[in-house]
Structures are given as C-alpha cells and as structure tokens.
Amino acid sequence: MKTYTLLMLMLAGPFLAKNCAAQEKLAGSRVSGAVLDAERKAVDFATIHLLRAKDSSLVKVAISAADGTFIFENNAAGNYLVAASMAGYKKGYSKPFELNAGNKIVTLEAIRLPAQSRDLKEVAIVSQKPLIERKMDRLVLNVESGSLAAGATAMEVLEKAPGVTVDKDDNIAMKGKQGVTIMLDGKPTYMSNADVANMLRNMQSSQIETIELITSPSAKYDASGTSGIINIKTKKSKSLGLNGTATAGGGYGETSKMSGGTNLNYRNRKVNLFGNVNYANNGRLNTLNLNRQVTTVDTVTTFRQLNSWDNRRFSTSYKAGADFFLNKNHTIGVLINGYANKNDEESNSNTNWVNNFNQSERINILGNNTESYDNMALNLNYKGVLSASGKEISMDVDYSNYNGNHDEIRDNSYQRINLDPRGNLLVKNYAPAEITVKSFKTDYSHPINKTSKIEAGLKASLVKTDNDLLLAKFNGTTYVADPEYTNHFVYDEDIVAGYLNFSKEFKKTGVQLGLRAEQTFSKGNSVTKNEVVKRSYPELFPSVAFSRKINKDNELGLSYSRRIDRPSYDDLNPFLNFLDEYTFQKGNPFLNPQFTNSFDLSHTFKGKFTTSLSYSHTRDAMATVTEQDNATLKTYAIQKNLDEMDVYNLTVYAPVSPARWWNVNNNFQVFRMNFKSFSNGGTLNSGQTAISYNMDQSFTLSATASADLSAQYQSPQQYGIFRAETQVVLNAGVRKSLVNNKLSLRASINDIFNSRKNRLSTTYQDMNLNFVEKGESRIARLTVSYRFGKNEVRPARKRSTGSEAELNRMKN
Known part of the structure; x- marks a missing residue:
C-alpha cells in the first residue's frame, strides 16, 4: 500500500504543480480530518485525495497518519471534497466544503471506510523481499523471506545469520570476533551473555522482522565495541x-x-x-x-x-514503560528496567x-x-518531528544503579609427603561492588533533500564503581x-x-x-x-x-x-x-x-x-x-x-x-x-x-x-x-x-x-x-x-x- 501511495504522489506531481501555479494559494488555510473503519478504529496509510467538487479533478494526495488523521494546508480558495481509499475497504467520501478568506480552517467529519468482502479465487505473489539485503553499513537478514522463520527461536535464527557463531558459554561472535553488542529494536539488552541467550531462546522467530549485522557501525553509535553490533528488529504493527x-x-x-x-x-x-x-x-x-x-x-x-x-x-x-503522544509529532516516554x-x-x-x-x-x-547481582535503570526520553521534511530531534536522560556481591567460604584440607604438615584452613572471600551510571544524549536528524541527510549528536556519561574485596x-x-x-x-x-x-x-x-x-x-x-x-x-x-x-x-x-x-x-x-x-x-x-x-x-x-x-x-x-x-x-x-x-x-x-x-x-x-x-x-x-x-x-x-x-x-x-x-x-x-x-x-x-x-x-x-x-x-x-x-x-x-x-x- 505504501508503494502504491508513493507512486500516486509521483505521478500526480506534474499535474499538481501545474494546477497550483494556476491559482493563488490561500495562506494559512487548513483542511483536516480522520479515517476510521467500521468499528471506529483508525486506518493508517490510507490514500487521501483532495478533489475539486466541480469535476472531481485531483488537487493533492496525502496518506493518513498512525492515528488515522490527515491534513492539507495552504490550498487555493474553492469548493472541494475529500476521498479516502485503502486496500480491503470500500472508498469513502467527505461532504463538499468551501475554502475562502472567511473560512480558512475546515475540520471534516470522520470518513468511514466499510470493509470490502471479495472471493479470492487466485492469489499471485508479485514481489518479496530478498533474504539478504546489503545496506551501506550493514547486512540485513529478512527473516520472513526464507525458511529462517519456520518455527525457530530467535537464538536459532541468529545462529544461522551470516558470519555469526555462538559457543557453549553463549558468547556470540561475528566473523570470528567476540564481544558483539546485541541490541533489540535499536536498544541495548543490558544483560550478560547467559541472560541474552535466555531472552533469545524465549523469543519466537515469528516475532522478528529483520536481523541487522553491523560490522562497521556509523559514527552515530558509541565507538565502543570492535566486534560490531547485531540489531534484532521485531515486527511492527498497526492497530490499537x-x-x-x-x-x-x-x-x-x-x-x-x-x-x-x-x-x-x-x-x-x-x-x-x-x-x-x-x-x-x-x-x-x-x-x-x-x-x-x-x-x-x-x-x-x-x-x-x-x-x-x-x-x-x-x-x-523486568521492564515497564509508557509513551505519551502529545500530538502526532511529539512523544515523551519513561522506562524502567x-x-x-x-x-x-x-x-x-x-x-x-x-x-x-x-x-x-x-x-x-x-x-x-x-x-547476587541487581540492577535498576531509569530512562526519560523525548522525540520530536520538527518538520514535514523529516527533521527530528531526540533526547535521553539515564540513571542506573548496580549492586553485586560475592560471598564465599572455602574449606581447605591438606595431605603432605616429605613436607611439614599443615592443618585445615578456612577462608572467607567477600566482595561487594556498586556501580552508578549517569548519562545524557541528544540526536538530531536533518534531511537536506529526498536523498541526502545529516545527523549530529552529543553524549556525556559519568560512571563510578566501588569494589571492596576482603x-x-x-x-x-x-x-x-x-x-x-x-x-x-x-x-x-x-x-x-x-x-x-x-x-x-x-x-x-x-x-x-x-x-x-x-x-x-x-x-x-x-x-x-x-x-x-x-x-x-x-x-x-x-x-x-x-x-x-x-x-x-x-x-x-x-x-x-x-x-x-x-x-x-x-x-x-x-x-x-x-x-x-x-x-x-x-x-x-x-x-x-x-x-x-x-x-x-x-x-x-x-x-x-x-x-x-x-x-x-x-x-x-x-x-x-x-x-x-x-x-x-x-x-x-x-x-x-x-x-x-x-x-x-x-x-x-x-x-x-x-x-x-x-x-x-x-x-x-x-x-x-x-x-x-x-x-x-x-x-x-x-x-x-x-x-x-x-x-x-x-x-x-x-x-x-x-x-x-x-x-x-x-x-x-x-x-x-x-x-x-x-x-x-x-x-x-x-x-x-x-x-x-x-x-x-x-x-x-x-x-x-x-x-x-x-x-x-x-x-x-x-x-x-x-x-x-x-x-x-x-x-x-x-x-x-x-x-x-x-x-x-x-x-x-x-x-x-x-x-x-x-x-x-x-x-x-
């Protein structure tokens, strides 16, 4: 559906440019609305057409957001209507409306898209993602595109990834080098090798969309980790x-x-x-x-x-968190794990x-x-979309406290020949440890045009460890x-x-x-x-x-x-x-x-x-x-x-x-x-x-x-x-x-x-x-x-x- 929408936008481009040039835009005008299905649930990625009421000629095309909303801004004065379409639904229309100097802001009633029933006699698969895709700085394994998704765990899928090996102690190596950083949906796992292995063995391959093998991470990532990064991306979903x-x-x-x-x-x-x-x-x-x-x-x-x-x-x-959507462009979140x-x-x-x-x-x-090893990490984060061109900023503030303890008793007994005798020795080994981590980071993404992008960011971290061995x-x-x-x-x-x-x-x-x-x-x-x-x-x-x-x-x-x-x-x-x-x-x-x-x-x-x-x-x-x-x-x-x-x-x-x-x-x-x-x-x-x-x-x-x-x-x-x-x-x-x-x-x-x-x-x-x-x-x-x-x-x-x-x- 996304491909179809982009194609429509490209095909409509010259036509829209011609019509827009012919009429003077009404500065500050705004037409907004939402697309819902029969159960009043949001329909995202629906294709939205702004049409002239007189002859239904096309003026603009947009796609609905995750919450089903859409917006047309700075249009010329005139009479319009809006049409919405989505695969699997019947087309829906708004009532006609007029834009003029006295009526610049128009909020439409929600457009309803009833489900469309069809008998599918034959289905032909037109295209499928390749099993492996080469990106600029990574190799992407599309798990759904091959036998890798056939009833395995995430660990079993990972062991099948190109150049990845896992030893008996659950140490994951990439191209012969250990010390790989494992991330889940772009986030660190914060776990030992054993805990990461346990998590991956409990995750089904059906939950995985792709596995990214990043042997040469870009400057956006922390410079630590010479063995590279494995990022496991879980499937996205679309409803509430x-x-x-x-x-x-x-x-x-x-x-x-x-x-x-x-x-x-x-x-x-x-x-x-x-x-x-x-x-x-x-x-x-x-x-x-x-x-x-x-x-x-x-x-x-x-x-x-x-x-x-x-x-x-x-x-x-454990992990618990919440994301609060202030509006479609700004989100704040809290996380504890x-x-x-x-x-x-x-x-x-x-x-x-x-x-x-x-x-x-x-x-x-x-x-x-x-x-015993206990850790609690707190995170406060913000993400903002600053413009329709894709300018974004994100910020994270983190605090983590770790406490570990080693408490051991060793009873030593000796048997000696041709040496001075020794009595039994009882030894106590006690080693408490505490680690505190504080950090702040911010990232900014600035698209120059459709094919170019600049990213920049800053980070500061403060770590203190205290170990007392007795x-x-x-x-x-x-x-x-x-x-x-x-x-x-x-x-x-x-x-x-x-x-x-x-x-x-x-x-x-x-x-x-x-x-x-x-x-x-x-x-x-x-x-x-x-x-x-x-x-x-x-x-x-x-x-x-x-x-x-x-x-x-x-x-x-x-x-x-x-x-x-x-x-x-x-x-x-x-x-x-x-x-x-x-x-x-x-x-x-x-x-x-x-x-x-x-x-x-x-x-x-x-x-x-x-x-x-x-x-x-x-x-x-x-x-x-x-x-x-x-x-x-x-x-x-x-x-x-x-x-x-x-x-x-x-x-x-x-x-x-x-x-x-x-x-x-x-x-x-x-x-x-x-x-x-x-x-x-x-x-x-x-x-x-x-x-x-x-x-x-x-x-x-x-x-x-x-x-x-x-x-x-x-x-x-x-x-x-x-x-x-x-x-x-x-x-x-x-x-x-x-x-x-x-x-x-x-x-x-x-x-x-x-x-x-x-x-x-x-x-x-x-x-x-x-x-x-x-x-x-x-x-x-x-x-x-x-x-x-x-x-x-x-x-x-x-x-x-x-x-x-x-x-x-x-x-x-």
Whole structure:
C-alpha cells in the first residue's frame, strides 16, 4: 500500500504543480480530518485525495497518519471534497466544503471506510523481499523471506545469520570476533551473555522482522565495541488494543532448568503502555581439569587439578514503560528496567602436585559461594518531528544503579609427603561492588533533500564503581583479614562525545561518511594499596560506508570504521579470585583500552548468497594470559594488552533448498588471527588459519509442524597465547503449532553426542599447561508459548537509551 501511495504522489506531481501555479494559494488555510473503519478504529496509510467538487479533478494526495488523521494546508480558495481509499475497504467520501478568506480552517467529519468482502479465487505473489539485503553499513537478514522463520527461536535464527557463531558459554561472535553488542529494536539488552541467550531462546522467530549485522557501525553509535553490533528488529504493527505472550519451558541435562515469562502491550491514541517480566531457575554443572608443569632450576613440579562446580542461577528481569503522544509529532516516554540475579554454587577442587624430589601435596577444597547481582535503570526520553521534511530531534536522560556481591567460604584440607604438615584452613572471600551510571544524549536528524541527510549528536556519561574485596582466614576463633589479598578499589570514568554523520543515496550507489569524537577521563584508585592510575585521552573515530547495486542480482558493499573497546569494570579491579592457593584470576588496573581499524568488502547475489572479506588491525589488544611465579609455584590468569592483533576473515553464506520441504543454510568461515607482543616478559608471535562451518537444516512436516537439525564444526585455532582444539556439535528439534497458530510447542536437544568442550593449551614463556573445560551442554528442552489479544498491536517506540555502552561493561 505504501508503494502504491508513493507512486500516486509521483505521478500526480506534474499535474499538481501545474494546477497550483494556476491559482493563488490561500495562506494559512487548513483542511483536516480522520479515517476510521467500521468499528471506529483508525486506518493508517490510507490514500487521501483532495478533489475539486466541480469535476472531481485531483488537487493533492496525502496518506493518513498512525492515528488515522490527515491534513492539507495552504490550498487555493474553492469548493472541494475529500476521498479516502485503502486496500480491503470500500472508498469513502467527505461532504463538499468551501475554502475562502472567511473560512480558512475546515475540520471534516470522520470518513468511514466499510470493509470490502471479495472471493479470492487466485492469489499471485508479485514481489518479496530478498533474504539478504546489503545496506551501506550493514547486512540485513529478512527473516520472513526464507525458511529462517519456520518455527525457530530467535537464538536459532541468529545462529544461522551470516558470519555469526555462538559457543557453549553463549558468547556470540561475528566473523570470528567476540564481544558483539546485541541490541533489540535499536536498544541495548543490558544483560550478560547467559541472560541474552535466555531472552533469545524465549523469543519466537515469528516475532522478528529483520536481523541487522553491523560490522562497521556509523559514527552515530558509541565507538565502543570492535566486534560490531547485531540489531534484532521485531515486527511492527498497526492497530490499537491489547496483546501479549506467555511462555514457559523446562529442560534437563545433568540438572533441571525452567523458565517462564510474559509480555504485555496496550496502546490507544494517546498512550502506549508496555512491560514484561521473565523468570528462570537453571542449574548447570561445570568441570575443569588443569595440568601444568613448573620448572625452577633443578626442580620440576607437576600439577594435576580436578575442579567441579554445581551452580544454580535464579534470574528475574523486568521492564515497564509508557509513551505519551502529545500530538502526532511529539512523544515523551519513561522506562524502567532491570534484573535481580542470584547464583548458589557448591564447588569441589582437588589439587595434586609432586616434584622430582618425591615431595608432594594434595589439597582438597570444598567451597560454598553465593553471588547476587541487581540492577535498576531509569530512562526519560523525548522525540520530536520538527518538520514535514523529516527533521527530528531526540533526547535521553539515564540513571542506573548496580549492586553485586560475592560471598564465599572455602574449606581447605591438606595431605603432605616429605613436607611439614599443615592443618585445615578456612577462608572467607567477600566482595561487594556498586556501580552508578549517569548519562545524557541528544540526536538530531536533518534531511537536506529526498536523498541526502545529516545527523549530529552529543553524549556525556559519568560512571563510578566501588569494589571492596576482603579475604580473611580463620585463626581458630575469628576471621582475620589477609592484607596481601584484600583491596578497596574505586574507579571513576567520564566520557564526553559528539558526532556528525552524512549520507547520500544516488541511483545505484549509497555513501555514508561519519566522524565521532570522544574524550575520556578516568581514575583508578586502589585505596588499600595506595595506587592511583589516571588517564585522559581524546580520540577520533571515523567511519565510511559505500553500497553499489551492480544489477538486479548483484550488490557490493565496502565499509571502514575505527572503534574502541574499553576494559570491563571487573577487569580493572585488582581483585583475586581463587581456584586454589596456587591458581588465581586477578584484575589489572593498568589495562589499556584497545583500538581497532576494520575494513569489510561484501558481495550479495540474488538477495540470498553473500560473500564477505574483512580485515581488522587492533592495537593494545586485550587478551587473557597466564603468568607464573616459579618460586611460589603460583599461576595467575589476567587480562593484558598485547601489542597487535590482526584478523583476516572470509565468510560465505549459502542458503539452498534441495526440495520444497527442505531448506539448508550453510555458513562457512575461513579466518586467521595473528597476535604479536614484545612486552609482558616475553615475545609472542602466534597465529593460525582456522575453519568454522555451521549447517542448519529445516524440514516442513506439515502446515503446522516442522523439524530442524544443525551441525557446528570448529577447527583448531590460536587466540593470544592459547591454542584451542577441534569442536563438533550436533543439535535437533521439532515444533508444532496449535489453536490457529496461537499455541506453539517446541522440543529440542542440544549437543546430542555431548561433545562440546573447550580444550586449550599454551607453552608461552616458561609455562607449560593445558586444560579441558566442560560445561553441561547436552540438554533436552520443552517450550510452550501462547499468544493472546490482538496480533497487530503496535509495539513500544524503538529507541536506544544513552547508557548502553556503559551498562554493557557490567557483570550480571
């Protein structure tokens, strides 16, 4: 209908220009009205014709707004009538009326459009969006245009997207790089990897309109996030009323899992109310088997460490908000969202070491840990349409408060041979944390003409984190703080940013140029150790994107951007997290941000097959490394800056249909990551070419039933100082729709052969270690989802709040 309306406007243009020139306009004149259906509900995108009453000749054409209203302004004096039409309705007319100097403002009675009934003997599909569209700075996956929409979850659709992979820990990578920013309708998710995965697994593909893969984000987006952005856009709707979805599910692998939630949306012409709440109670088992060897002069010590964790995570997330439509051009909104998560964990660790002098020690550690993470974020926003040409301004004010706590008791017992005996040791590890985020941002969009647009914006954010780590040992009567492992760390960070973006559409070519400037002030203060790290750095982040339509079957895209990844707040905190007294994880207050220059060249064929070649160079690349103290036999895992990281990537996405009932999506990647470092006490020059292949097959069993089978292969690869071994995983599922597709049942099993595990090793510097990490991955699930109310209720406005980059750096 929109295409038809635009065509009418273009065809009528010369005619209107001729008639308008022939008559003098009546300045300040205004004709307004509304279009309603038989049930007195607004009809948007109806075609409105302003006609001369004498001969019904066309004067102007307009389209009705979301609330059904329309306006004609500055018309010549004369006698008129208005006609309204819309596919599926009979045409409607207003009564004739006169415009003159004494009657400039005319408000018409609502035009009623009765429904039109027709017998459809044959339906022909004239056009359909291609599965993949190349935009200037992104690749758009039209979910409805292929088998991707056939009864899957949002997570399953995402795993099928070109160049996207998801590992066992729900870390989402794009073109081989992790740290992807996930957005929903242009808004950040504010969730951990596990929570994002849970949300996407509870969202049906039928709710998704498109998935945008933004490998080189424009200057409009925060410069943080070198791996790019994945924006999942849900379907728009057009009417008023109430609708919602209720979902419940359960699963079992080695532990039980259950989840449930509901989503509600109510809209009328003045307000839109929306909210959701989701709850999950998921168990998870993890094991880690670590082997390492430490050589000091003539002493060789061999470690064998066996660790297991039995974790149960309780998570509740919520969102509630309202949009108030002051008029058709101005909207203000309020939003509150957050989560309350809790982990209860029991651990068992057995560390055995022996040296070549027949000295040995066995340490058994029983741990009991309770963690809690709570966050509440408030947002006040405004959006205004300043002119009919599309000038827009938006503003966001955000406040967020995060509180986390880690409370652990570890009971250590020792068995020693040829060493002095040791008694049992009881250790308490207590680590409260608080993070406060305040931000403001404003964005302005100014169309120069129909094909050109300038965007500009400003943003300021203020972040304060407070972490107080206490490690205390029991001396028989009370716990006494250990000064070596106790630390109070306060971190302040202020960022001021501004950007300018220009885009231009030619006949077959699109161009987008942008520049973002960010000034960062940070101060890390280790109060206990009296160490202060201050930084102040201004940075520029340019971005360029081109798109070119060669012909109806071939499109090219080329993009470049410079990005930054700032350390997470936890990584900057010099805390110690114990595996045992010989193995630690610790933070690094001297960790620098990393900067990446990315280039991407892509080709799309027939809107389905896509090939992309990309290269990125990262300076001060942040990576996890291990450090070893040979004298004390201690090993630390810590985030450090490597000098350089280069990533080369070739991605081929090829969906094929061997039969009408059988669709196969092939996602093939060849990539190489090279790492160089000449600091950190040694020289690193590592790299390896790797292959990743994901194959997803969907089978249509009937009009209401489908099945799917997917396989994932990852060849050995090098990341920093670690080498990861081959991984192969197979998943399967079936889906059934009932009750006019309102009720959906889905059964699935992930990792059928229980083969998903991480096997890593390193021989960097004087270290010689390897480990196998296995999480609970073979899980059978059953999910039930029911949709109620009207299926076409327009959702909440799609907007991005001002604190997304900062909140994504929190732990939850």
